[in-house]
Amino acid sequence: MLCEDVEFSVENERVVNLLHACDVGRASLCDPNRLLRSGVVALEPQSSTDSSARFRLVQEAASLLSSARRVLVTGITSITLESQRRASDIAECLGAAIDAGCLDTSIIAGPTIARIGEITASWEELRDRADLVVLWFCDPDSTHPRFFERFIDPPCPRGSRRVLWVGTKPPVATHRGENTFIFVSAENQIPMLQSLKAVLQQSPLEKDACCRVMLDEKSIEQLCEAFQAASCVAFVTEQASDSIGVLASERVKLVRLLSHKKSAFQIPLGAGIHAGGGNAAGAQALLTWRYGAPGAIEVADPFGSRSSPGESDAIRLISRREVDAVLLIGSPSESLSVALKHATSTLRVVHLCDAPRPTAFSPTLTIDSADSLLATSGTLLREDGTRVVLQAKFSSRHPTMELLLAELLAAINAINTLGPRTIRGTP
Amino acid sequence: MILPHATFQESTVHPSTSISLLGGTLYDPANGKNGVVCDIHIRDGRIVDALHETPSRTLDLSGLIVMPGGVDIHSHVAGPKVCSGRRIAPDLANNRPAAVPTAKATGSLYAALGYTTVFDAAVSPSAAHLVHMELADLPILDKGIYLLVADEQRVIDSLERRNRRETMAAISQSLAACRGWAVKVANPGGCVFWKRGLRGDHHDLDSTLPGYSISPRDILRQLAEAIVELGLPHPLHVHTANLGLPGNWRTTMETLRTFDGLRAHLAHIQFHSYTGGDCDSDTFGSGVEPLAHWFNEHSELTLDVGQILFGRTVAMTGDSSAAEHLAHTTGVPWRSHDEYLEGGCGILPIEYREKNLIHSWQWAIGLEWFLSVSDPWRIALTTDHPNGAHFTAYPHLMRLLGDAAFRRAAVERIHPLVRSRSPLGSLSREYSLSELCIITRAAPARIAGLKTKGHLGPGADADVTVYRRDADLERMFSLPAFVLKAGTLVVEDGHVRSYPVGQTFACLPECS
Numbered sequence: 001m002l003c004e005d006v007e008f009s010v011e012n013e014r015v016v017n018l019l020h021a022c023d024v025g026r027a028s029l030c031d032p033n034r035l036l037r038s039g040v041v042a043l044e045p046q047s048s049t050d051s052s053a054r055f056r057l058v059q060e061a062a063s064l065l066s067s068a069r070r071v072l073v074t075g076i077t078s079i080t081l082e083s084q085r086r087a088s089d090i091a092e093c094l095g096a097a098i099d100a101g102c103l104d105t106s107i108i109a110g111p112t113i114a115r116i117g118e119i120t121a122s123w124e125e126l127r128d129r130a131d132l133v134v135l136w137f138c139d140p141d142s143t144h145p146r147f148f149e150r151f152i153d154p155p156c157p158r159g160s161r162r163v164l165w166v167g168t169k170p171p172v173a174t175h176r177g178e179n180t181f182i183f184v185s186a187e188n189q190i191p192m193l194q195s196l197k198a199v200l201q202q203s204p205l206e207k208d209a210c211c212r213v214m215l216d217e218k219s220i221e222q223l224c225e226a227f228q229a230a231s232c233v234a235f236v237t238e239q240a241s242d243s244i245g246v247l248a249s250e251r252v253k254l255v256r257l258l259s260h261k262k263s264a265f266q267i268p269l270g271a272g273i274h275a276g277g278g279n280a281a282g283a284q285a286l287l288t289w290r291y292g293a294p295g296a297i298e299v300a301d302p303f304g305s306r307s308s309p310g311e312s313d314a315i316r317l318i319s320r321r322e323v324d325a326v327l328l329i330g331s332p333s334e335s336l337s338v339a340l341k342h343a344t345s346t347l348r349v350v351h352l353c354d355a356p357r358p359t360a361f362s363p364t365l366t367i368d369s370a371d372s373l374l375a376t377s378g379t380l381l382r383e384d385g386t387r388v389v390l391q392a393k394f395s396s397r398h399p400t401m402e403l404l405l406a407e408l409l410a411a412i413n414a415i416n417t418l419g420p421r422t423i424r425g426t427p
Numbered sequence: 428m429i430l431p432h433a434t435f436q437e438s439t440v441h442p443s444t445s446i447s448l449l450g451g452t453l454y455d456p457a458n459g460k461n462g463v464v465c466d467i468h469i470r471d472g473r474i475v476d477a478l479h480e481t482p483s484r485t486l487d488l489s490g491l492i493v494m495p496g497g498v499d500i501h502s503h504v505a506g507p508k509v510c511s512g513r514r515i516a517p518d519l520a521n522n523r524p525a526a527v528p529t530a531k532a533t534g535s536l537y538a539a540l541g542y543t544t545v546f547d548a549a550v551s552p553s554a555a556h557l558v559h560m561e562l563a564d565l566p567i568l569d570k571g572i573y574l575l576v577a578d579e580q581r582v583i584d585s586l587e588r589r590n591r592r593e594t595m596a597a598i599s600q601s602l603a604a605c606r607g608w609a610v611k612v613a614n615p616g617g618c619v620f621w622k623r624g625l626r627g628d629h630h631d632l633d634s635t636l637p638g639y640s641i642s643p644r645d646i647l648r649q650l651a652e653a654i655v656e657l658g659l660p661h662p663l664h665v666h667t668a669n670l671g672l673p674g675n676w677r678t679t680m681e682t683l684r685t686f687d688g689l690r691a692h693l694a695h696i697q698f699h700s701y702t703g704g705d706c707d708s709d710t711f712g713s714g715v716e717p718l719a720h721w722f723n724e725h726s727e728l729t730l731d732v733g734q735i736l737f738g739r740t741v742a743m744t745g746d747s748s749a750a751e752h753l754a755h756t757t758g759v760p761w762r763s764h765d766e767y768l769e770g771g772c773g774i775l776p777i778e779y780r781e782k783n784l785i786h787s788w789q790w791a792i793g794l795e796w797f798l799s800v801s802d803p804w805r806i807a808l809t810t811d812h813p814n815g816a817h818f819t820a821y822p823h824l825m826r827l828l829g830d831a832a833f834r835r836a837a838v839e840r841i842h843p844l845v846r847s848r849s850p851l852g853s854l855s856r857e858y859s860l861s862e863l864c865i866i867t868r869a870a871p872a873r874i875a876g877l878k879t880k881g882h883l884g885p886g887a888d889a890d891v892t893v894y895r896r897d898a899d900l901e902r903m904f905s906l907p908a909f910v911l912k913a914g915t916l917v918v919e920d921g922h923v924r925s926y927p928v929g930q931t932f933a934c935l936p937e938c939s
Contacts, residue, residue, distance in 0.1 A: 081560060113514045113762055117754070117775070121765035128767075129622065231624055260755050263624035265765060288510040289530045289561045293517050302531035302564075307517060379556065385507055385764070387556055 003146055004380075004388035015374075015393075022145035024273050033356045034371060050397065057367045058404070061327075061350045062411035064365065068325030068348065071096035073300070074314040078277025078330035078354055079401050080378025080390060084286045086405035087329050091300035093412050097323060098297045100283035101314040101336040103271065105295030108310030109245030116252045121234075121265040122384050127151040129263060131159055132230035134223070136251065137167045137189060138238035143272030164226055166192075182219045191215055193250040199224045200257055232263040239270055243310070270383045276333035277372065278388070281381035315339045321346055328363065330372060330401065331355045352408075354401055369404045370396035378402070444483040445470045446914060451488030451893060454864040455495065457873070457882035461861040467493065469889040472913035476885045488893055491908055494864050495883050496543030496890030497821075498871040501664075501694055501731045502812040503743050504533050504547050505565060505572075506558040511762045511774040512741040512813065526741040526776075526813045534566040535923045536819055541892030541907040543929075544569045544872070544880055548664065548694065548811075549613055549745040551575045551769045555605030562931060567917050569880075569888075571608035571932035573664050575745050576601045577650055578618045578770030586649050587639050594653045599936045602659075606933040608875070609661035610654055611694070613745035614668050615643035618770035621747045632668060632681045643668055644685050651689045657936045660876020662690035662729070670695075670749040673703035676714025683721050686728060692874060693722075695733025695811040697793035711785055713792045713849055719799035729874045730800075731807040734793035734824055735786065736816035739778045743814065747771040779816075787842035789815075791849040797828055798854040803862045807871040822904035825867070828858040829900045863900075877932070889914040 006025060008018040015030050028034065065071055073091040076084050077100050091098040104111050112118065126133065133152055140147035152163060163179040165171055170181040184192050195215060227233060235255050240248035251266065258264035270280055284294035291297045293307030310316065317323050318339045325348045332340065340349060340361040351363035354372040370376055375396035380388040399407070448467040453460045468478045503509055512527040528536060537545060550558050550572040562570050576582055576598055585593040598610060619636040632644040641649075651663040667682040669675040679699040693699070700718055703711035722728055744750050747763055750773020754761030757777070765771040779786040793815070800806045808824065810816040816824075827834045838852050846852065858866070872881020879888045891911040897903035910918035915927050 081557075085560075085564070110517070111514060113511070113760070114517050115760060117515060117760035117762045119761070119763045121771070122767040124767035125622075125765050256754075256761065259751065259763070261626060263622060265763070285507070285510055285557065288513050289505070289564060292513050292527075292529050294514060302529055303535070304529050304532055379560070381557070385554075386767070387553065 004382055010393050058407050058411050061365055061408055062415055064348055065094060065325055065327055066412055066415045070323045071325045072317050072323040073098040073327045074101050075329040075332050076100050076283045077275055077280040078372045081282045082378045083401040083405060084283055086402055088290050090409050092302060095299055097312055097317055098300045099295040099314040100280060101333050102280050102295055103239045105309045106313040106315055107245050108243050110309040112248040112252060116249045119255050119259050119265050122386055123151050126234040126267055127154055128157055129232045130234035131156050131161050131232055132226055133163045133234045135165045136237045138236055138269055144269055188215055190247055190250050193254050195220050196223055197254055197257055233258055234267055236267045274334050276331045279380040281383050281385055318343045352404055368398045369401040370398045376400055445478050446484045447482040448486050448488050451491050451493035453493045454861055455883045456861050456865050457869045458884045467883055469914045472889050474883050474885055474887045474889050492894040492896055494892050495868045495881050496892055497541050497867050498544040498881055499542055500546050500807050500871040500875045501548040501809045502545050504545055505561040506550055506554050508743045508772040508774055512743050515760050515762055515774055516741045516776045526817055530561055530564040531566060534568050538567040538910055538917050539921055541910050543890035543912050547572045549575055549611055551766055552601050552605045553766055553769055566926035567912055567929055569929040573609040573611035574601055574605055574607035575613055575770055576610045577612035580768040586646055587641050591653055595657050602934050608932045608934050609664050611664040612650060613666040615646040617746055617748055647685050651686055651691050655690055659934055662692050664692050664694055666694045667699055670698050670746055673701050673711050676700050676702055676718060679718055690727045693730040696730045696796055697733045700792050711788055713795055715792055715795045715799055723801045729805045731809040732793050732796050733809055733811035733815045735779050735789045736820045737779045737781045740813045740816055742777045743774040745770055745772050747773045750775060781840055782842055784842045787845040791845050791851045795851050798856045803865040804870045806866055807874060808866045822901045825863050825904050826901035829863055831855055831857045
């Protein structure tokens with residue numbers, strides 16, 4: 001799933017010798033529906049009937065998308081970078097909006113990186129360098145089940161590693177109990193971050209201000225002492241969901257202050273197993289080099305497009321009915337599924353489906369592709385940007401997503417060349 | 428064996444047509460032609476002596492100036508750091524030919540200026556695959572990457588063991604695996620200091636790396652020797668220590684001395700040529716004179732300038748500590764990413780202001796370098812795009828070099844202290860068209876080790892730029908009449924007419 005070290009082999013049309021998978025990954029990879037759908041359990045050989053049926057479906061999808069006034073291309077987090085390139089080719093051909101549906105582009109204030117920046121590192125740098133790990137209002141076990149096992153539990157080569165949990169409740173997993181838990185209420189996150197900065201800058205702590213927001217001075221001291229004693233600090237955070245982005249900025253400011261004095265970086269964990277696939281980072285990279293921003297692209301223009309976070313992100317475009325057709329590629333995230341569920345009665349949705357079909361919403365048209373996990377080769381990017389090479393283990397009876405997208409692009413191009421031009425604009 | 432070759436499934440498709448360019452005024456300094464009227468013939472994407480058949484297309488270039496396509500040997504156009512630049516300054520990426528354009532816009536804008544080859548000067552090996560994917564979306568230009576091999580853990584370990592064969596093998600393997608063209612070192616050993624949390628401790632070349640017995644000087648010398656022995660087409664591409672810091676000219680002088688007798692290329696030398704003491708802007712100034720004197724005496728060295736020009740841009744570097752220092756000083760948004768078993772990068776927006784003392788000095792120091800280097804074949808025109816300025820500002824820079832009156836007027840607008848203290852005002856040299864052609868085409872191609880670029884002799888790639896003669900050099904170089912890439916017309920009067928796929932240069936050294 002999200003882990004680049006997952007290994008397995010195939011015997012008698014079954015996944016065997018599965019190594020390094022978490023429970024979620026194990027359940028997904030061994031899902032009988034997935035195997036059945038992938039053609040691993042062979043139903044029938046691919047026939048000319050399959051090809052002609054697919055041809056008709058692709059033509060129908062092309063017609064549907066070409067006749068729409070405004071199209072959104074979304075999903076794309078479960079597919080390879082090679083397929084994402086083809087998806088953005090289609091978006092350019094249609095003059096469509098494109099967004100991967102990631103949280104960062106839905107924040108009205110825009111991505112944190114443009115407002116304050118980001119000081120980060122590969123996850124292995126945390127494992128090999130950080131002697132202090134602060135888990136700030138995040139629970140990797142719930143989003144990244146093997147994060148602890150792979151990056152925090154191994155001994156730090158430079159001595160012992162201290163782990164501080166900061167949040168509203170202690171970790172659920174019992175084996176995390178030996179680590180220190182510091183209670184901070186959710187509404188006190190920003191005052192706490194500001195107080196920590198003040199102490200680190202050797203500014204006098206305003207005790208009255210602390211009292212006003214019920215901050216525990218001992219917690220502040222405890223954290224500051226830990227920061228000062230450490231030689232390398234890893235500040236692990238969840239995705240910030242505050243719409244104006246102050247929380248995200250304050251977290252970066254604290255890390256930035258620390259990194260001026262010592263080795264320090266933030267590890268911003270993304271949606272993890274809830275992201276709808278393991279290649280959200282790939283989608284963001286591709287959209288950035290193609291359009292200048294990681295998402296919320298109003299019109300896919302390779303010479304530079306306007307990005308409107310909080311306005312042209314997939315969820316808002318769908319929920320506000322600002323598009324009349326959606327090309328959903330791959331497995332949608334949970335939030336995207338919910339938005340589509342409430343909108344499919346008024347939207348035409350073409351779903352190029354690379355996994356067991358979702359039940360949360362009903363697309364207008366679905367075309368199956370080869371499974372993105374089991375039957376696809378290509379490139380993914382882990383959330384920290386590390387390249388992951390995906391190797392196909394099965395030959396699927398369905399076309400690869402890259403091929404399917406190429407076929408769809410050709411069909412759309414044929415309509416645009418031969419048919420009447422459609423004038424597109426915001427409905 | 429060194430092979431420039433096309434990568435991926437894509438390659439330059441040379442049209443099987445022949446073209447004659449008749450009567451143009453040719454500037455081809457590599458072949459000794461400086462402003463002579465002559466014809467050029469093209470077959471299958473390359474220059475030929477003569478055509479024995481009737482050309483399929485003829486262009487009458489009477490009265491027009493013909494030069495080889497431009498070659499930018501130090502730019503930043505692809506990869507995670509460039510994407511970070513787009514994200515950290517999104518207003519500069521949207522619909523403007525500003526700091527960090529999209530991949531397609533980058534190729535188009537370069538071509539529209541008459542440039543046909545570009546090198547990304549700092550790519551970490553772990554990012555190379557992604558960079559190549561991005562470069563595949565960058566149309567028209569031929570391109571290559573310099574690998575930050577010197578930050579790789581295994582290379583540092585081999586240098587520590589002073590094992591030349593091991594170092595050469597590691598370099599060869601990285602170049603082959605990552606399809607790189609050359610080796611770049613950014614702040615030698617700097618990533619080791621950075622990752623050990625050493626801050627504000629800007630080292631000299633002889634401080635040993637924490638946990639090691641080698642110094643930055645050892646790294647530079649050993650790498651340069653290994654690259655010479657490997658026979659790479661481009662020598663070690665050096666971004667030395669203490670970039671951007673007052674007084675760093677001493678470090679740069681030590682760097683030059685380190686290479687005594689060895690081939691090396693000094694990158695963005697402007698950023699490494701400052702006098703003065705830390706935090707003392709009044710003593711900040713130019714250290715060009717002694718450096719240029721040494722450089723002029725040592726023909727084994729080459730350099731590119733990294734000129735700054737006034738305006739907003741984005742700084743991006745593999746030198747994490749330099750970026751942190753600048754970000755802390757200016758307070759602007761800053762992105763840093765440390766990579767596993769390699770170095771890292773730092774990215775931040777920056778604005779160079781005409782009235783700012785330090786920025787005025789930087790501007791003057793860059794120009795002083797251009798006007799102090801006696802041999803134009805050893806200097807390349809760059810702005811270290813986008814660090815010093817956007818590449819679309821090259822025509823402005825060319826006018827500053829080729830039009831002394833224009834330059835004097837510009838000097839009048841900068842900070843008065845710089846105006847009075849910099850030797851720039853007393854330098855009256857003007858670059859001729861031939862010299863401008865050398866520093867933008869012939870010299871960078873030769874320095875990069877590209878035999879088929881930078882000239883228009885038989886066998887050369889038919890990358891041709893045609894300008895209308897104009898006393899205003901900025902206008903002339905901004906708007907070529909025609910640009911041909913491998914014999915295909917790609918630009919006409921500033922309009923991009925086609926988007927052929929360029930080739931990617933890769934170097935495959937043999938190391939036994």
